Amino acid sequence: MPHLRHTRDVDRIVADRVIVFDLGASGQRLTLAHSVVQHLEAYRQLTARHREAGGQLFAVFSGSDVVISEATGPRRSDRRTRTSYHPDREVEQREIRERHSQGLHYVGDWHTHPSPTPMPSSLDYLSMRDSVRASEHQLNGFVLIVVGTLSAPDGLHVSVNDGSRAFVVRSSQVVPG
Numbered sequence: 001m002p003h004l005r006h007t008r009d010v011d012r013i014v015a016d017r018v019i020v021f022d023l024g025a026s027g028q029r030l031t032l033a034h035s036v037v038q039h040l041e042a043y044r045q046l047t048a049r050h051r052e053a054g055g056q057l058f059a060v061f062s063g064s065d066v067v068i069s070e071a072t073g074p075r076r077s078d079r080r081t082r083t084s085y086h087p088d089r090e091v092e093q094r095e096i097r098e099r100h101s102q103g104l105h106y107v108g109d110w111h112t113h114p115s116p117t118p119m120p121s122s123l124d125y126l127s128m129r130d131s132v133r134a135s136e137h138q139l140n141g142f143v144l145i146v147v148g149t150l151s152a153p154d155g156l157h158v159s160v161n162d163g164s165r166a167f168v169v170r171s172s173q174v175v176p177g
């Protein structure tokens, strides 16, 4: 991924096909770059052979826009089954350090579920809450994306967790390319 420090780069991403989510009262908007949607969709569990996959979400900030411009994972060293996903924590920390030096901020996690319109499990919510409390970030909350088998945006569950509660955000806009 190229470095994305400038508003011009954000403009370029937003001009491409994107999905936009309104983050409620905060006035912040969350945008998924087309390349990110493509990355997530590539790991949809469309057959019984597909194992859960996941990774981290990195964003650039531009005014009140949070633009997720990169999704990492899964990695070879993650532990994955049909119904579970355990990321390699060391690689995760390395990803965060490397991207931070490029102006990319770690804003949350993604993983797949083998259902059409997925809902996070109670364990998913708990581990996200722990992540929020353990990390420093500029977003009002921490993003969790669960990727189901339907195409985006229908197959994507997106929620934001502020450390005490989680709220589901709906896509307000799909910008056609």
Ligand SMILES: [Zn+2]
Pocket: 111, 112, 113, 120, 121, 124, 146
């Ligand atoms: Zn899950």
